[in-house]
Amino acid sequence: MDYLLIPEGAAHIPVPYRSTEPYDCGDFMTYPLRKGWTESQLEGADDYGGRSPAEIDVFFQNCLFFGFLTEVFKIGGFELNQDDFVDHEHGVVTTQSLPALFVAWKKKWSEVSVPLGCQCPTFRDHPDDPRGPPEQYKCPAPICWRIFKRGVFSDLP
Structure with a gap:
């Protein structure tokens, strides 16, 4: 949440960008199925389906951050560009564009x-x-x- 003000001396916690592909913008609830995950694998069964830690990181970041963010803003009639939430220079996820999106959403819905x-x-x-x-x-x-x-x-x- 690097768009929030924090107390002096504190620092934002950097979240590494792990994704190797953009979120597909399909239905959020069926994303795991589209990516070949079963319900039991989502719960950790069979060591998450025998996936590597890197594959697990990519999946959960795409689903739980980019997918959820996309789904929420889709409700408000907005299409998101995943690159707007990535600081490629530092290889981290960023939320710097959220305040402008909140303002746009508020303006859109007030009309x-x-x-x-x-x-x-x-x-x-x-x-x-x-x-x-x-x-x-x-x-x-x-x-x-x-x-x-x-x-x-x-x-x-």
Whole structure:
């Protein structure tokens, strides 16, 4: 998290960049399967499927950092470039570009109108609602969670 301010005398912990290929931007939940990992191998069975420590490092960094980051920003409608999160000069992962992405996301979502047919209970078209039907006003909620794509294993409606 090298974009955060830290106390004087402290240092950011460098995270070595191990990836040998970019994250494939497919569905996060099926990434292990696409890379030939079984559920038991993810838990360490058979010495992670007989993979070398370097292969294990690459897989988990791609999945848990680049994959998760990609998936989160995909929800907000952003495509990420993995190189924006790598300091190639020092061979480390960097989060320096996150603040600009947070600002862009906030700006993008603050301009989103309530979609037609919004099912959020507090923004429905009630006969006595002085704001009128949802399509006639801007939703005061910064993000409407109901319009986010749910993961394939989610129990959420």
